[in-house]
Amino acid sequence: MTTPPSGPHEASAQDDPLARAWREHWGRTVALLLGQFARPDLVEDAVAEAFASAAQRWPQDGVPDSPGAWLLTAARRRVVDRLRAEAVHRRKEPLMVVDARTRAAASASATDPSTGPAEDEHLLDERLRLIFTCCHPALSAEARVALTLRFVIGLDVPEIARLMLVRPTTMAARITRAKKRLTASGIPFDVPPAGRLDERLDVVATVLYLVFTAGYHPQPGDEPLRGDLGDEAIRLARVLDSLLPGHGVVRALLALMLLQHSRRDARLDPDGHLVLLHDQDRSRWRRTEIEEALPLLRGLPRTTGQAEAYRLQALVAAEHATAPAAASTRWDVIAGHYAELEDLTGSPVVRLARAVAVAELDGPDAALALLEGLETRLPDHHRLEAVRAELAWQAGRPQEAAAGFLRALALVPGGPEHEHLTERLAALRTEALTPEAEAG
Amino acid sequence: MRFVVLLHQDEQVWRDASPTQREEYYRRHDAFAQVTSRTGCTILAGEALAGVETATTVRRRGEQVSVTEGPFAETAEQLGGFYLVEAPHLDAVIEASRELPEYTVEIRPAIDVA
Numbered sequence: 097m098t099t100p101p102s103g104p105h106e107a108s109a110q111d112d113p114l115a116r117a118w119r120e121h122w123g124r125t126v127a128l129l130l131g132q133f134a135r136p137d138l139v140e141d142a143v144a145e146a147f148a149s150a151a152q153r154w155p156q157d158g159v160p161d162s163p164g165a166w167l168l169t170a171a172r173r174r175v176v177d178r179l180r181a182e183a184v185h186r187r188k189e190p191l192m193v194v195d196a197r198t199r200a201a202a203s204a205s206a207t208d209p210s211t212g213p214a215e216d217e218h219l220l221d222e223r224l225r226l227i228f229t230c231c232h233p234a235l236s237a238e239a240r241v242a243l244t245l246r247f248v249i250g251l252d253v254p255e256i257a258r259l260m261l262v263r264p265t266t267m268a269a270r271i272t273r274a275k276k277r278l279t280a281s282g283i284p285f286d287v288p289p290a291g292r293l294d295e296r297l298d299v300v301a302t303v304l305y306l307v308f309t310a311g312y313h314p315q316p317g318d319e320p321l322r323g324d325l326g327d328e329a330i331r332l333a334r335v336l337d338s339l340l341p342g343h344g345v346v347r348a349l350l351a352l353m354l355l356q357h358s359r360r361d362a363r364l365d366p367d368g369h370l371v372l373l374h375d376q377d378r379s380r381w382r383r384t385e386i387e388e389a390l391p392l393l394r395g396l397p398r399t400t401g402q403a404e405a406y407r408l409q410a411l412v413a414a415e416h417a418t419a420p421a422a423a424s425t426r427w428d429v430i431a432g433h434y435a436e437l438e439d440l441t442g443s444p445v446v447r448l449a450r451a452v453a454v455a456e457l458d459g460p461d462a463a464l465a466l467l468e469g470l471e472t473r474l475p476d477h478h479r480l481e482a483v484r485a486e487l488a489w490q491a492g493r494p495q496e497a498a499a500g501f502l503r504a505l506a507l508v509p510g511g512p513e514h515e516h517l518t519e520r521l522a523a524l525r526t527e528a529l530t531p532e533a534e535a536g
Numbered sequence: 537m538r539f540v541v542l543l544h545q546d547e548q549v550w551r552d553a554s555p556t557q558r559e560e561y562y563r564r565h566d567a568f569a570q571v572t573s574r575t576g577c578t579i580l581a582g583e584a585l586a587g588v589e590t591a592t593t594v595r596r597r598g599e600q601v602s603v604t605e606g607p608f609a610e611t612a613e614q615l616g617g618f619y620l621v622e623a624p625h626l627d628a629v630i631e632a633s634r635e636l637p638e639y640t641v642e643i644r645p646a647i648d649v650a
Contacts, residue, residue, distance in 0.1 A: 193537065
């Protein structure tokens with residue numbers, strides 16, 4: 097007995113038809129059925145069941161000529177069955193707000209599903225509607241991320257829970273609440289009007305970046321990093337950029353994600369241990385992604401707000417990506433970008449990153465001065481403690497460093513970061529016991 | 537859909553407002569009305585309320601009914617007025633609400649009770 101598939105990335109082979117169908121058709125099937133039936137609750141279950149049925153049937157019956165049409169038909173039949181059952185019980189469930197034109201177009205596509213991989217304009221519009229709806233500002237930030245992972249990308253609830261570091265029951269309740277809110281609060285299944293596009297894109301971009309970084313959160317236990325989630329976030333950013341060209345926030349985010357993603361093969365060593373940027377094998381960074389991101393970034397003018405925040409972060413990532421070796425990194429340029437980013441955002445996390453750059457430039461004590469008092473703004477932040485420990489070590493104060501590592505360790509429950517800190521502490525203690533180091 | 541738009545504000549702000557500031561309030565409510573009609577909404581009702589010192593709260597608990605002076609909850613910002621709007625969706629109501637004075641605006645859909 098095989099376990100049912102739980103997401104677009106379960107299959108090992110990249111060209112596995114089911115995995116590919118998941119990537120290509122989950123979001124648009126959800127979007128089309130939402131457009132037609134305006135029932136997020138029924139649509140989610142129906143699409144999940146259609147994919148489960150495909151997982152059973154395709155290996156036996158063969159992959160249908162048009163997987164998208166097969167899935168849409170199967171899911172649509174399930175929605176219709178449920179609606180019939182509801183009609184028998186005379187239950188009247190609330191509907192999402194879907195305007196008549198969207199509804200008509202979605203019904204037409206659902207009854208006569210266009211074949212082939214080429215998405216027509218209408219389908220792309222549906223996908224945009226779905227993204228903007230899941231990232232509506234009237235939903236909580238947590239709900240936006242959960243709905244995007246579920247409705248747009250098609251991860252199952254336990255997987256989303258794991259990525260967001262909450263219990264599956266908590267995530268299931270959160271998604272149920274979010275679906276109810278989608279239906280009942282009057283949020284339209286639509287793209288925003290032109291005058292509101294920029295501010296709504298800021299929200300969408302924030303969600304996409306959270307999705308992207310969730311794939312790189314160190315996971316407890318032996319769970320691997322989900323770099324493939326980065327692929328999904330980048331793919332969605334490309335969709336946005338092609339449908340709504342000329343929006344700086346999308347461009348800057350795309351450049352930033354490409355540059356960070358290009359390092360994915362070098363982030364973990366063969367044993368699954370975290371490899372710091374400084375020690376990464378730069379020949380394993382993906383040049384094609386870096387080459388795509390750099391011209392994108394060069395084309396972006398200085399701006400304000402969210403777009404500028406992503407642009408500055410992308411500029412930092414580009415400095416790393418173009419440095420031939422860690423030792424030739426232009427830390428002065430990076431420290432400058434971080435200083436601008438800190439002015440823009442006022443974020444203590446940015447201050448921390450800036451301090452790391454300043455340490456490379458002016459030494460550990462200059463960096464420690466920048467971190468003075470930061471713990472009040474970043475309480476119980478393990479990275480702050482870890483950075484301080486490293487800086488104290490560099491400054492030749494091993495006892496202060498050891499205490500810092502211990503404080504950081506107490507704040508990280510487990511996973512690769514815990515291991516990394518444990519190793520650093522062990523290395524520090526070995527060095528501190530070695531007479532040569534003592535003398536230096 | 538019908539939406540109730542609840543307008544909250546510290547009452548002192550209105551009491552302290554100068555005539556010019558009050559003119560600005562009226563202008564903003566006019567703008568709210570204009571945007572609602574432009575975005576396909578209809579204002580079905582709307583009232584400004586007298587201050588909380590005029591409020592009376594009636595509570596029934598079983599057969600016990602108590603009548604007390606004052607609002608049901610003491611808060612920094614009080615309910616000062618409302619609109620009832622027929623609108624195609626939430627975004628249209630949010631769009632119009634941007635025009636209103638510096639209130640905290642709560643938007644709630646009304647439901648049909650069968």
